[in-house]
Amino acid sequence: MPKLPVCLAAALLLSACDATWNDPYPAADAGGNVLYTAFTDRPKHLDPAQSYTEDEITFTAQIYEPPLQYHYLRRPYELVPATVERLPHPRYLDAGGRALPDDAPAERIAESVYELTLKPGIRFQPHPAFALDAGGRPLYLGENVAAGRQSIADFPATGSRELTADDYIYQLKRLAHPRLHSPIFGMMADKIVGLKALGDALAAAAQALPPDAWLDLDAYPLAGVEKVDARTWRIRIRGKYPQFAYWLAMPFFAPVPREVDRFYAQPGMAAKNLTLDWWPVGTGPFLLAENDPNRRMVLARNPNFHGETYPCDGEPGDRAAGLLDDCGAALPLIDRAVFSREKEAIPYWNKFLQGYYDASGISSDSFDQAVRVNVGGDVGLTDEMRDKGIRLLTSVKASTFYMGFNMLDPVVGGLSPRSTRLRQAISIAIDQEEFISIFQNGRGIAAQGPLPPGIFGFEAGEAGINRVVYDWVAGQPQRKPVEVARRLMAEAGYPNGRDEKTGEPLVVYLDTTGGGMGEKSRLDWLTRQFAKIDVQLVVRSTDFNRFQDKIRKGNVQLYYLGWNADYPDPENFFFLLDGNEGKVARGGENASNYANPEFDRLFARMKNMDNTPERLAIVRQMNAILHQDAPWVFGLHPKSYTLGHRWLKNRKPNDVGNNILKYQRIDAVDREQARRAWNRPVLWPFALLLVGLAGLAMPAWRAYRRRERAALR
Helix, strand or coil, X not given: CCCHHHHHHHHHHHHHCCCCCCCCCCHHHCCCCEEEEEECCCCCCXXXXXXXXXXHHHHXXXXXXXXXXXXXXXXXXXXXXXXXXXXXXXXXXXXXCCEECCCCCHHHCCEEEEEEEECCCCECCCEHHHCECCCCCECCCCCCCCCCCCCHHHCCCCECCECCXXXXXXXXXXXXCCCCCXXXXXXXXXXXXXXXXXXXXXXXXXXXCCCCCCCCHHHCCCCCEEEEECCEEEEEEECCCCCHHHHCCCHHHCCCCHHHHHHHCCCCCHHHCCCCCCCCCCCCCEEEEEEECCCEEEEEECCCCCCCECCCCCCCCCCCCCCCCCCCCECCCCCEEEEEECCCHHHHHHXXXXXXXXXXXXXXXXXXXXXXXXXXXXXXXXHHHHHCCCEEEEEECCEEEEEEECCCCCXXXXXXXXXXXXXXXXXXXXXXXXXXXXXXXXXXXXXXXXXXXXXXXXXXXXXXXXXXXXXXXXXXEEEXXXXXXXXXXXXXXXXXXXXXXXXXXXXXXEEECCXXXXXXXXXXXXXXXXXXXXXXXEEEECCHHHHHHHHHHCCCCEEEEEEECCCCCCHXXXXXXXXXXXXXXXXXXXXXXXXXXXXXXXXXXXXXXXXXXXXXXXXXXXXXXXXXXXXXXXXXXXXEEEEECCCEECCCCCCCCCCCHHHCEECHHHHXXXXXXXXXXXCHHHHHHHHHHHHHHHHHHHHHHHHHHHHHC
16 A cells, blocks of 8 residues: 555644644744734825824834824823923014013914924934945035935944934924925914925925935024024924914924935935935834835834833823833833735735734624624624634724814805705715714714814713714713704705795705725615705715815715814814815815814914813804804714734733734633634645555556556466
């Protein structure tokens, strides 16, 4: 009997007992202190002057260090120092440059002065821009530096140096660089003294230079920024603007060294993606080790990181949740983070269940497999998830999604009683609770105004409801009956959905970018909502660029948009409805072109105030005006549902602080054991196939042996 096939099968079975054949990572990485996760949309900008999206800040927040950051565990969100010694306390000056007390009226304050002092000893990551030759000159400056090099790794020598005030000042100037088109330049030019003038000077200088020539920003002064010494600088802000401290926690205000800017500006670099937009340089806990945005991004520990430690305090319940177990531990707690691009939800989900991703969101397709909602609305994990030790983290995001009316439109716009009642009727008719239940799997709360939970001025319960749309019934907000909406339609001059003067049916138009899974069913649902009050909805789908152009020119009637908090302050949401931010008139962020003089007056008063009872009273007045005028159909504040494996430690939802990777820890031993247990190869069919093949080969083998013996006779 032939023994080879059977022995081979046995050998394969034995070798598979301790292997996971479907492991997508190199065997050398097994058991490593590495966090594995995924990303879906490729980052477009990693330059801190340009980057302004969620898929980008996932990386930039781990690499760059602005002066301030958010405490990882405390809620409400609290600013704490990052690279500076202490939180800056603004000094106030009047128009004559004289000092004012902290409680001076905002109208008397001409300037606010923020002074920041760096902690000593902070160093940049190793990088070839800092490499020096024996004479102390930059090693990689010259005509043909880019020749033969495709990656930062192709520059063998690296260097580093200490962080200085000049690095922060240089980045402030970069916000005004005409070739970078920083998305916050316009706003900051109105705030930082001299930034607009610098922008004009740089624009003129850039026109006189070849398109790819380096513009040395040190040659151009910025009046509102003063270097005090090597570690200290001052920033002058027009008027009183307390929210400026929040901006100091964003990557826009992270340091960029002059020599890095000069290094990347050399001929031939940009053609090979050797730019700050592709290879960022920072002082943060991680550096970008691999950049293939279509496949994989890798962050590696910055060997020069300056010794920050894990926090030792937080909210009640953090200790019981194990979030203080690493109190005082040196950060970061992992060596690397590997981000793999996943374009489809199902492969992403399956790899998470196999243990190859440490955390995951929950798509609609996987919701029922992961989450169970009981009759009382309480959310919990399914038995399958609990058996794997998976944990569920939920939070309401500091975001708001809404359907906006173009207030310049002759039908739905304006503040006349006719158009106002029409907008109110539509606001009642669109059942946000039903939308959340059907299309969000319950992951959201119906918005009562622009402010999401966690933002000063948001009020839960009866005090915060939109009384135009809701009644307070049995301790809960209850959407007004559709009969109320139909009555408002009649009062607006559209009984039964027809213009009382012409008899024509009322048709309204929604502009949307369209596309995406489930888009048709959502639009069909929305059409039925309008039909409840006999309004005909026509959907006009277009591509994103065309949609943006129509918004910019005011050629829309209704549209959908959303806003994620840049910082936790009501000003960051109410400004979306400030008349001075009108999209058509001023190119601002007020896409509805809403303008109510009383709202604008209250906004101008509220936006520069500290969080006091007086400010809360003004916020309530502003909300009441918006409820009445209804420039938006207030949609929802989404809930974040995140799953994490038991070996992923120190995870806590955080909507405004993005530099969270340094706090997370991996139990690599537990993960490796789980992966082996969950991914054991099923080899008996293979062994059975081999035995079957051996059985089929047996007659041929015996016939061959008979012929051999016969030949020997």
